[in-house]
Amino acid sequence: MARRKLRDASPLAPKARLPYSEAMSKNPDILVVGAGAAGLSAGIALAKAGHSVVVAGQVETRQTARTVALFDASLGFYESIGLLGEIEARGAPLEVMRIVDDTGSLFRLPQRDFVANEIGLDAFGFNIENHDLIGLLVDAAHAAxxxxxxxxxxxxxxxxETEASGRLDNGERVAARLIIAADGRRSAVRDAAGIEVTETAYPQTALTALLSHTRPHREISTEFHTRAGPFTLVPLPARDGDPNRSSLVWMMKPAEAERLAALPEMDLARAIEKQAHSMLGKMRLTGPCGLFPMGLMQAKRLTGDRVALVGDAAHSFPPIGAQGLNLGLRDVGHLVETTNGKSDPGDSAVLEDYSQRRNADIRLRTSGVDLLNRSLLTQFLPVDFLRGAGLLALSGFGPLRRAIMREGVAPSGRTPAMMRREAQWANKL
Ligand SMILES: Cc1cc2nc3c(=O)[nH]c(=O)nc-3n(C[C@H](O)[C@H](O)[C@H](O)COP(=O)(O)OP(=O)(O)OC[C@H]3O[C@@H](n4cnc5c(N)ncnc54)[C@H](O)[C@@H]3O)c2cc1C
Known part of the structure; x- marks a missing residue:
């Protein structure tokens, strides 16, 4: 990964309204429902692979207080569809992932740093504002x-057995050989296909914000593990005259999140600075904060008759270790590969192949995030000890630490060809 100098990239202004097109195919090969990051990415990649595709959904163009950290395999995905340069230009590289145990536990760990250089990379990935990513994807979708x-x-x-269809809100029906459900955690497609989910609500809300601060982040992402959940500051690039910027995801009890969100901006900024132990100096919010109730959801099946689930429609969990969209893009990468060259992308054998490829990865990530989150919430000493010992083992033992870092950015197992970055990893594994 070539090291890039951070530069002042101006925010994108994606085209807001996309009228129904007279020329739209009412019978594409594939209908993608949902125009979030997973749906747009799927639509572009599948169209580039030669399928006729309709993506339908509401495009979120507003600037939100949310960013997404994209790791190596995801960068490979965007490299394949020609967007990597833009993502690197608008994002900030993540060179060090720091974990600080702020639980006050008897078995508190010393600060641990995971350094990208140790596995031969300049950066683990890039952190980009959600609306910048969506803007890039919308422009690429128009051009595809x-x-x-x-x-x-x-x-x-x-x-x-032969087709699936959905009705647009102008009353028109679009039919396809395959519907891809990319319509998020509350997926209506998933419900209509009769696919059940397992779901757990956590007693947590994530408060998110974009921040300007007086000290540089030095490309270090810092995750403080607190009793209420992680408090994570992730680097953003300089912009609009703010040389030092970061995004925040702060998980805590819902009532406390509501209380903090209702504070005047300066008081909230002070509370954030205090929680960060003034590590990045004085803080200022550069926009409104966001609140996201936390829970865990996993679909019991990934496919049904002529339907495949991807992204948050298939799985959703708290933003610990920045896994959500990275996992969703792996769904998309595998779907692109399993449908490649198939005249009928919704054929049951194709969908069975997709399902088999994805189950283990999804189960592993979902249970890993669940375990870590629950271990933080508990005050039970043996659990604290195990969490501390586990982190100590993986951070203190070089080969294990490096294996975990590689697994985080480029998961083992079958990675779709379009997501592999062989040149990047050559001679480094
Ligand atoms: C605070 C926070 C921080 C996060 N940080 C990271 C991170 O650093 N790295 C990471 O990998 N992940 C992260 N995630 C997770 C990541 O944001 C999600 O996994 C990702 O946004 C899911 O994208 P999606 O397209 O599957 O779903 P969504 O973003 O939910 O998009 C679904 C889309 O479908 C549309 N839709 C719904 N119903 C219909 C319908 N009936 N018809 C048409 N359209 C419909 C919606 O309007 C929406 O646009 C984070 C999540 C949170 C909450």
Missing amino acids: PGLTLVEGRLDHFRFD
């Missing part, structure tokens, strides 16, 4: 031959 992007919701889904 074979892809029509339609703004609007779909409902009244139908699935049978």
